[in-house]
Amino acid sequence: MDGKRKKTISITSGKGGVGKSSIVSNMAYLLDRMNEVTYIVDADLALGNIDIMFGIVPRYNIKDFIDGKRDLKEIVSRGPNGIKIIPATSGGYELSNLSDSEKNVFLSGLRSIPDYDFIIIDTQAGLSSNVIYFNSICEEMFLIVTPDPASLTDSYAVIKVLNKKTGRKNFNVIVNMVKDEAEGLDVYKKLLSVTDRFLRVYIEFYGYIPLDRNVADATKRQKLWTKEYPLTAATLALRDICLRLLRS
Ligand SMILES: Nc1ncnc2c1ncn2[C@@H]1O[C@H](COP(=O)(O)OP(=O)(O)OP(=O)(O)O)[C@@H](O)[C@H]1O
Ligand SMILES: [Mg+2]
Numbered sequence: 001m002d003g004k005r006k007k008t009i010s011i012t013s014g015k016g017g018v019g020k021s022s023i024v025s026n027m028a029y030l031l032d033r034m035n036e037v038t039y040i041v042d043a044d045l046a047l048g049n050i051d052i053m054f055g056i057v058p059r060y061n062i063k064d065f066i067d068g069k070r071d072l073k074e075i076v077s078r079g080p081n082g083i084k085i086i087p088a089t090s091g092g093y094e095l096s097n098l099s100d101s102e103k104n105v106f107l108s109g110l111r112s113i114p115d116y117d118f119i120i121i122d123t124q125a126g127l128s129s130n131v132i133y134f135n136s137i138c139e140e141m142f143l144i145v146t147p148d149p150a151s152l153t154d155s156y157a158v159i160k161v162l163n164k165k166t167g168r169k170n171f172n173v174i175v176n177m178v179k180d181e182a183e184g185l186d187v188y189k190k191l192l193s194v195t196d197r198f199l200r201v202y203i204e205f206y207g208y209i210p211l212d213r214n215v216a217d218a219t220k221r222q223k224l225w226t227k228e229y230p231l232t233a234a235t236l237a238l239r240d241i242c243l244r245l246l247r248s
Contacts, residue, residue: 005036005117008110009245010043010138014154016125018144019176019209022219023238024122025053025079026226030235030242032081036117039076039084041110043134044124046096048088054079055222058087065109066102072109080227097129107137118245126154127161136166140248142206146177147187156194163201172206174241184208207241209234 011020011027024040031038042048042062051058058077064070065086077085098106110119121138123131135141141162145155155173162168173191175184188205195203212234218225226235 007117007140007245008119008121008138009140009142010121010123010135011142011144012123012131012135012158013125013144013151014127014156014158015146015148015151018125018146018148018151019215020125020144021049021053021122022215022225023142023144023174023176023209024120025050026224026235026238027242028083028118028120029080029224029226030239031118031245032083034242034246036246037082037084037115039086039113039116039119040079041086041119041121042088043121043130045088045098045130046124048122050085050122051077051087052222053219053224054083054085056085058085061087061089062106063089066098066105068105072112080224098133103133110137127158132162132165135162135168140172141168141170142172142174143203145173145175145187145191147175147183152187152190155191159195159201159203160199163199169201171201171203173203174206175208177211178208180210181208206244207237209237209241 011024013020028038028040042050060070060075065072065075079085121134123134143155145151159171173188175187178184195201210233212232214229214232215225215234218228
């Protein structure tokens, strides 16, 4: 509405393919529908695919800004409705790991965005120096976990490393691809049992998203599932997560 909330959040994960980019795009759509001015930063600098999710072909990307070739305004692409997207480069290997001066350029660009409610940063999976950096500059961090045992162990590793390297103590967990809330809570409790034992961090069960065939269907057609299927289980669950974010 008036861009006063000003919150930067990251969506990250240990294991790849857990639904980060899908959640980022659809969260942005729902927040936009709730009149929140929302930017997406595709921070998966080597293999970003937010543009593909939205079916857009950006003219410029984040590399053009970091290299000083374009202003931030020029690299912001328009998604559906009012969503604003800062696209990654695809296969831009030079940006796979940002140097300190590139990080500074990026951060000053982010800080110069005048009016926004939310900036959502879609990161790569894993623990590259970029991922650690992008998570360090966000107010809130959302870790996407699935019931896959590898996702649990990788999530634990992400929490441990981010806590150690950035001092972060608060982590929000969203459990994706579950049958129901009970399974979501179960996965969360498994993660909690190891973090409680070995780390001094607070992890919060922020919500769950069911495994939903409409998600896969819309994604294949390069459509947003929240737009195509406003009443499907995954949309309703993500809506609850957005409403919670608005209350915080
Ligand atoms: N709740 C869900 N139900 C069904 N399919 C889902 C769900 N969430 C994500 N998917 C599907 O999982 C696949 C991977 O999603 P996505 O690309 O968003 O993951 P990612 O974590 O961003 O992957 P990467 O680590 O490669 O960046 C997509 O095909 C997406 O449609
Ligand atoms: Mg992704």
